[in-house]
Amino acid sequence: MNPFSFERAADVAGAINLVHAKAGAKYLGGGTNLVDLMREGCERPETLVDVTALSTAIEDRDGGGLLIGAGVRNTAVAEHRGVRTRYPALARAILSGASGQIRNMATVGGNVLQRTRCTYFYDEAAHCNKREPGTGCDAVDGFNRIHAILGASPSCVATHPSDMCVALVALDAVVHLEGPNGARTLPLTDLHRLPGDRPEIDTELRPGELITGVELPELPLAQRSTYRKVRDRASYAFALVSVAAALEVENGTVKDVRLALGGVAHKPWRAAKAEAALKGQPATEASFRAAAEAELTDAKPLRDNGFKIELAKRAIAATLGELAGDKR
Structure with a gap:
C-alpha cells in the first residue's frame, strides 16, 4: 500500500x-x-x-419517496421501516450482500461506487484493461464462470458486484451529486457505464463529484417487490445471477412491472425488454418465461458461464411467479 x-x-x-x-x-x-x-x-x-459523517439521514420526500443519504450505513437502510414496508426489494437485497459486520460499515455511496470483484482485476500479475488500460483482458480466455453475459466487450467481461444497486435500478432510483460545478441528479440506470473500449471508467461521475444521496421515488407497486439472489453458497458470496422485481397485477394481467438483473453485466442491468414484453400480458408462467427469453436474446456466453443464461431465465420467471402469488 x-x-x-x-x-x-x-x-x-x-x-x-x-x-x-x-x-x-x-x-x-x-x-x-x-x-x-x-x-x-x-x-x-x-x-x-x-x-x-456527511449525508447520514433518511428523509421522507414531499412526493412520497425517500431520500437516503450517501453516508447512511447499509444496515440502517435495511432496518428502516419506510424501506422495509415501501421498498422491500431494497431491504432484501442489502441483507443478501456481504456479512453483518461489513453491512454495519459500508455506506450507501460506497456501495454504489464499489468496483468489480473480478479476480483478474485484483491480480497484479494478470492482464486487465480495467486496472491497466491497454494491457488486455485475461478473463476473456481464462476462468470466466462469474463473468458477464450481457453488455460486455472484448476489452472487459467483468460484472458489477452490488446487490443493493440492482434493487435501486429496478426501483427507479435517482442519484444526487455535488461537485465543483454545482449539484445535479442522475438516474441510477445512467450512472454506471458498460465497458466498451474504456473499461477503466466505471461511472459517469465528473471529476471531484460526490454522491450525497440516493432518492427513491414514490412507486406504489414497489410495495410488492422482492429480491432473489442465486449464488454458490448461502452467505458472503457474490451473485451468479440476481433478480430485483416489482409487479402489479390487475384482473390477472400485468399492469406494471420493474425488473433488474445482477451478476450478468458490467452494470446493474435494467431488464427493459422483459418489462416491455410483460406489460398487458397474462400474469402466467408462460408470460414470465417469454419475457425472460426476450431479455436474454442478446446474451453472449463465455467458455465457462453459459449456464447463466438459463439460470437467469429461470430466476426471472420464479421471482415474478412469487410476486404474482405462485408459491412454487
Missing part, C-alpha cells in the same frame, strides 16, 4: 474542495471496498477524504 494523507471533511463543500485541490485524492466512505483495493495495489490514492 502506498503512503497517503488523510483528511476528514466537515461538510460537503469542504469535501469537494479538498478533493478538487489535491491531485490523486479520493473520497472514503466505510472503506470496505476502497481499502481492499489499496491493499491489492488496484487503487493508489495520495489523499483520502473521509466523508462518513
Whole structure:
C-alpha cells in the first residue's frame, strides 16, 4: 500500500474542495471496498477524504419517496421501516450482500461506487484493461464462470458486484451529486457505464463529484417487490445471477412491472425488454418465461458461464411467479 494523507471533511463543500485541490485524492466512505483495493495495489490514492459523517439521514420526500443519504450505513437502510414496508426489494437485497459486520460499515455511496470483484482485476500479475488500460483482458480466455453475459466487450467481461444497486435500478432510483460545478441528479440506470473500449471508467461521475444521496421515488407497486439472489453458497458470496422485481397485477394481467438483473453485466442491468414484453400480458408462467427469453436474446456466453443464461431465465420467471402469488 502506498503512503497517503488523510483528511476528514466537515461538510460537503469542504469535501469537494479538498478533493478538487489535491491531485490523486479520493473520497472514503466505510472503506470496505476502497481499502481492499489499496491493499491489492488496484487503487493508489495520495489523499483520502473521509466523508462518513456527511449525508447520514433518511428523509421522507414531499412526493412520497425517500431520500437516503450517501453516508447512511447499509444496515440502517435495511432496518428502516419506510424501506422495509415501501421498498422491500431494497431491504432484501442489502441483507443478501456481504456479512453483518461489513453491512454495519459500508455506506450507501460506497456501495454504489464499489468496483468489480473480478479476480483478474485484483491480480497484479494478470492482464486487465480495467486496472491497466491497454494491457488486455485475461478473463476473456481464462476462468470466466462469474463473468458477464450481457453488455460486455472484448476489452472487459467483468460484472458489477452490488446487490443493493440492482434493487435501486429496478426501483427507479435517482442519484444526487455535488461537485465543483454545482449539484445535479442522475438516474441510477445512467450512472454506471458498460465497458466498451474504456473499461477503466466505471461511472459517469465528473471529476471531484460526490454522491450525497440516493432518492427513491414514490412507486406504489414497489410495495410488492422482492429480491432473489442465486449464488454458490448461502452467505458472503457474490451473485451468479440476481433478480430485483416489482409487479402489479390487475384482473390477472400485468399492469406494471420493474425488473433488474445482477451478476450478468458490467452494470446493474435494467431488464427493459422483459418489462416491455410483460406489460398487458397474462400474469402466467408462460408470460414470465417469454419475457425472460426476450431479455436474454442478446446474451453472449463465455467458455465457462453459459449456464447463466438459463439460470437467469429461470430466476426471472420464479421471482415474478412469487410476486404474482405462485408459491412454487
